[in-house]
Amino acid sequence: MGDENKELEETVGQILEKYRHDKGMLVSVLQDIQAKYRYLPKEALKQVCQGLLVPLSQVYSVATFFKAFSLLPRGRHLINVCLGTACHVRGTDKVLEKIERELGINAGSTTKDLKFTLETVNCVGACALGPIVKVDEEYHGEMSTDKVVSVLKSYT
Amino acid sequence: MVKVSSFAELETLRKSIVARRDPQKAMITVCGGTGCHAHGCEKVAAAFRQEIEQQNLAGKVDLRITGCHGFCERGTLVVVKPQDIFYQRVKEKDVSTILSETVAKGNVIERLLFTDLATKEKITRELEIPFYKKQNRLILGNNGSIDPTVIDDYLAVGGYAALARSLQRMSPEQIIDEVKKSGLRGRGGGGFPTGIKWESTRRAHGDTKYVICNADEGDPGAYMDRSLMEGNPHSVLEGMIIGAYAIGSDQGYIYIRNEYPLAVKNAQIAIEQAEDYGLLGKNILGSGFDFSVRINRGGGAFICGESTALMASLEGHVGEPRAKYVHTAEKGLWNQPTNLNNVETWANVPLIINKGADWYSKIGTRNSKGTKIFSLVGKINNTGLVEVPMGITLREIVYDIGGGIPGGKKFKAVQTGGPSGGVIPESLIDLPVDFDELTKVGSMMGSGAMIVMDENTCMVDIAKYYVSFLEGESCGKCLPCREGLKRLREILADISEGRGEDDDIDLLENLSVALVDGSLCALGATAPNPVLTTLHYFREEYDAHIKDKRCPAGVCKELITYCINNEKCPGCGLCVKACPVQAITLTGKKKPAILDQEKCIKCGACYDVCKLCAVDIK
Ligand SMILES: Cc1cc2nc3c(=O)[nH]c(=O)nc-3n(C[C@H](O)[C@H](O)[C@H](O)COP(=O)(O)O)c2cc1C
Ligand code: FES
DSSP: OHHHHHHHHHHHHHHHHHTTTOGGGHHHHHHHHHHHHSSOOHHHHHHHHHHHTOOHHHHHHHHHHSTTOOSSOOOSEEEEEEOSHHHHHTTHHHHHHHHHHHHTOOTTEEOTTSSEEEEEESOOSOGGGOSOEEETTEEEOSOOGGGHHHHHHTOO | OOOOOSHHHHHHHHHHHHHHOOTTSEEEEEEOSHHHHHTTHHHHHHHHHHHHHHTTOTTTEEEEEEOOOSOGGGOSOEEEETTTEEEOSOOGGGHHHIIIIIIHHOOOOGGGSEEOTTTOOEEOSGGGSHHHHTOOOTTTGGGGTSOTTOHHHHHHTTTTHHHHHHHHHOOHHHHHHHHHHHTOBOTTSSOOBHHHHHHHHHHSOOSSOEEEEEEOOOSTTOOHHHHHHHHOHHHHHHHHHHHHHHHTOSEEEEEEOTTOHHHHHHHHHHHHHHHHHTSSBSSGGGSSOOBEEEEEEOOSOGGGGSHHHHHHHHTTSOOOOOOOSSOTTTSOGGGSOEEEEEHHHHHHHHHHHHHOHHHHTTSBOSSOBSEEEEEEEESOSSOEEEEEETTOBHHIIIIIITOOOGGGOOEEEEEESGGGSEEEEGGGTTOBOSHHHHHHTTOOOTTOEEEEEETTOOHHHHHHHHHHHHHHHOOSOSHHHHHHHHHHHHHHHHHHTTOOOTTHHHHHHHHHHHHHHHOSSHHHHHTTHHHHHHHHHOHHHHHHHHTSOOOTTSOOGGGOOEEEOTTTOOOOOHHHHHOTTOOEEOOSTTSOOEEOTTTOOOOOHHHHHOTTOOEEEO
16 A cells, blocks of 8 residues: 555656646646546545645546546546437437446446446547447447447457 | 758758659558547558568558548548559558559559449549539648658648748738738637737737637537647647737647547647747747747536636636636736637638638638538538538538438438537528528537438437537536526426427527526527527427427437337347347247337337348337
C-alpha cells in the first residue's frame, strides 16, 4: 500500500510539473491522471488541490462536471457505446441493451471481475459507420445485436 | 529543421521541398482518418510497409498516410499515384496485389473500384465518383493528399503563403477588411460575420488579447471539425496566426474534445513543426510579430462548445456559461478581449487571403458565402463528409451526392443543426441550403450535421432523443433549461410510451416558449427546435402516438410488437438462438417459429438476426 501511494504521489507530481502548476490546466491535469489510472483516486485529487492552489471543492466540481471523469475504479477495458444521433437512428439503443444483458450491468458501471466498464458517449466522430462501439482505442463499426458477443469475446 | 526567418527564405524552402519530390514517382496514399480507422486502415498501412520492404520497393514507391477523404463509408481508401487510381474497401489481403499489379504493371484492379449503382459503371478516379462530383472541396481538398504530420507536405501545396502575404503586404486593418468583404460567416453554428467579430476584438481595450479555436464539436453526428483538425491542422493554424496578427493577439488556444485523440495528436505535432520552422513563436518570418498556441482538451461536455462556457473551462473552472451583457470580444478569457472562431471558420481564412475576397464572395448565396462542410449521415447510401457551395439544394445533397436512401426505403426528413436545429420534411427538399433559408424553415445551419431519416425513423422518438441529450448536457445553472428540459422529456416519454394525452401538445408548445424566452444561453434557448419542428411538420405522427397508441415508424418500444411472418419463416431457428428470454419456440421442421408475446422483451434480436426478413414489426 505504502509503495502504491508513493508511486501515485510521484506520478501526480510529474503531471503537475508538466503543466507547470498552472491553474488553467486543471482539466488537462485530471485527464492525464485519469489516463494513467483509468479513474481519479481521491488522494490524487487532494494533491492536485495543493499543487495548483485551488480549493478541493473546485477540483471536485470539475471532476464531477465532465462526463469523461470517473471517481470510481474502472475495468481493464472501457466500452463506449455511441449514442450520437447518427448512431441513434441506426439503432444503437438495441446494441447497448444487448451489451448490458451480456455483461449483466447497466451503462455507467463496471463488471464485478473488473474486466469491463460500460459507458456511453455522444458521438466519437465516426458517424458514417454507425452504430459505433469503441472498446479502449478500437472502433467497432456497423454494430448490430448479433455482433456483440463476438466483439466482447475478443477481449481478455 | 532550420528556422525560416524571412519571406524569401520561406519561398526558397518551398521550392526546395517541391524540387526534391518527383511527381512521376509511384506513391500509395492510405486514408488515416477516423472512419478508416474503424475499417482497419492501420493494418492496411502496416501491410503496405511490410510488403514494400519485402519486395524491395522502398526506392520505387512512397507510402503516405493522409487525412480523411470524406467517403468514410467506403474505407479503407487507397489512392495509387501518379495515375490517381482510387481503390475503396481495401483490406490487408489486397495489399500485395495492389503492389504487384497496379504499382508494378499499371493494371487496374476492377474489384476494388467504386461501382456507380445507377449505371453499374466502374469508376477509376476519385473525383469522377458521383459522391464527389457536385462537391467543391476548397477546404477539405488537401486532406486526401497530404500527410498531416509532415509540415513539408502542407508547404508543398502552397501552405503558409497566405500568412507570408498577410505579414508582408497587409496591415491588420486590410486583413479585417478583406475578411469582411469576403462575407465569411462563422461555421460554429451562429453564423456571425467573422470580420466584424475580429474588428470588435481588435478595437477592444486590454493588456493582452486572445484568439481561440473552438474544436469542441459536441454536436452528436457531426465530425467535420475533427477531420480538418486531423487531416489538415496547418490550414487551421495558418488561419489562426493570420487572425491573431489582424486582431493584435500574441496567445492562442485550441480547445479540442478529448474524445478526438488523433485530432489532439496531430494538432500538437503541427504546432511543434510550425514552431521549429519559426512560423509560430517569436518574430514570425522576421516580421516582428509574436504568437504562440497552446492546446487544451475538453472533458466531454457539450456546453463547453458555447463561447463563455469554453472560456470558463479554459480557466480551469466548470464549463458554465454566463450572460453576455458584455461580449467576449470585450471581456473573454481571463477578462481580456478574446476572439473565438470555429475550426472550419479558421480554415477558410488562408483561402480568402490567397484568392481574395472578390473571388471568395462569388461562391454561395447573397448572405452566405463560400462552401460548407456537412457530415451526411444516418439513413443514406453514401455517408461521409461533403463540402458543397452554399445554396445547393437538399435534394442535390441527399440524392446526387448521397445516392439516396438505402434498402429502397422512403426518404422522410433531414435534420440539420444538431440539438439546436430542426427537422426538415420531404416537402421542403428543394430548399437551398444556406444560413438564412435553414432558419426560415425552423432549423439552422448549426455546425453542419445532416442526419437523413427514412420511414423507419420516428419523429417523436427523435424529439425525445434530442431533448434527453440536452437534458443530460444542461449545465444546470439556469432554471428554465434545467427544469424545462426535464419536463419536456417527461412529456415526450409519456407520448412515446403510450401515456400521451390530448393536451400534451399544448403543454409542449407552452413550455418551449418559456425555454426560448427564459434560458441563460443558447443551449436552452434553441433546445425546443427539434420539438417544435417535428410538431409542425409531423403532427399526424404525434396524434397517432397519443390517440391511437401507435408508432407508425415502428420504433417506440411500448407501442410495437414483433411478430413472426408465417409465410416467410422457414423455421431455421436462428431467432430462437438469438432470443435472450426464450420467447420463441420451433414447432417442427420447415414450420414457422412461434413468438410468445407475454415473454417478449422487444429487444429486437430476432429482427436483426433474421436474414429472410421474416420478423415483422407491427
Ligand atoms: C450549447 C452550444 C454548443 C456549441 N458548441 C459548439 C461547438 O462544438 N463548436 C463550435 O465551433 N461552436 C459551438 N457553439 C457556438 C459557439 O458558441 C460560438 O458561437 C462559435 O464557436 C463561434 O465561432 P464562429 O463565429 O466561427 O462560428 C456552441 C454554442 C452553444 C450555445
Ligand atoms: S453519432 Fe456515433 S459516431 Fe457520431
